Amino acid sequence: MITTLIDLLLAPVYFYQGKFVRDHIVMLPEPEGERKGIIGSGKQISLLVVGDSSAAGVGTSSQEEALLGNILTNLDDIFEISYCLLAKTGARTRHVITRLKRQPEKSYELAVTALGVNDVTAGLSQKEWISDQRELYGVLREKFRVEHILVSGLPPVSEFPALPQPLRWFLGRSARTFNTALEHLCEEEGCHYIPPDDVNADVSMMASDGFHPGPGVYKAWGREIARTIRLVRDQSAQG
Template sequence: MFYHLATVLLAALFFAQGKYVRRVTPKLPEPEGLRKGIYGNGSPTSLLIMGDSSAAGVGVELQQYALAGSMLNALGSHYQVAWELMAKTGDTSTQLLEKIQQLETHQHYETVVISIGVNDVTGLTSSTKWTHNLSLIAHTLKEKLGAKRVLFSSLPPMHLFPALPQPLRWWLGTRAKQLNALAQVVCQSQPYCHFISAPFPIDQRFIAQDGFHPGPLAYQLWGEYLARVLQEQLTKHY
């Protein structure tokens, strides 16, 4: 109730603060490096990572230090991973769904990891649209790409982002929590879909210079955590 009231009463302030943040926040590029390949030794498996700027690795200079590289580094001693990264800065759940629908049907991945939602928060995606998109994303990945599991990584704690001034930080952070709760409900309704409440430590050591994206240490912790979750599921499967 208070959130919706604040949305109405402080809309002009939120708009002004958002415009200011976009103007002063450094625009970091996506990291260089491979976005597809085969990595590691062991039992064969396949992995697709999709999403927005954090999935793409914004905040580090090379993919080996980003989410994909951190996951592969953790998995590589036990699995031979055929992997691919399909992520783009600025994408919302709607844009991600459109890209998935356009993928070729001959592509198959056992596991799909998705990090999406920050741009849905800032772009004011409705709750209905968000849940519809996530449900269709998971269903399409299973039916079209043969995904055995879809791992939705939780939105980061936007209420702690140092780049955001108050009360905008609180407002966006509250919405991020709401989208996380909705994503968890979506995943509970589909047995192959899993909501992963990822550990996002908020300390200046873990934040990129823009005050908005993960830094190398955060990507390492995040990637290793997702790799552990995936390895547990793969062990059960095998």
């Protein structure tokens, strides 16, 4: 009740601070590099990575330094990986669903998602976002026959240097509630939730815009996803 009243009183501040950030934030480009291919040697796996600018690797100079590159680097010693990256700056979950529906059908054993920050900043309700996430998992399973979905939790938005207070506090609180709901959804849907705490990366390692991950964050994130993929594969082999 008190929080709702505070939000109502501060709504104009949130609005103008959000507009200021959008108008003045440094727009970093998506890095160059291969987004589709085959790498490594060993048992064959197929991997689809979908998401927003963080999935695209904004904040790095190449895909090798980005999320995709770090996942592959931590897997290509034991797997031959057929991979595809579908990610775009500014994408929300609904945008990714639309894009996936336009893609040709293809089978992937694993999918990694990195979405949510743009949904939060766009003011989407938690209910709407969870509904979109649920639909996304359905598309991945039904159209792309994905067996294992790894879902990245939202980053600590409350610590983003690019966001002024109280907007940072407001969006950070929303991101935390989204993560709580996302973790519950993953339990219901049988997905593998990757908590932001497990990435274990310092905010000081963020990109120069104060909004995107830097190479150090991507390195920790990619390593954690790769660790989960290895675990999932081991469990599948045993089961």
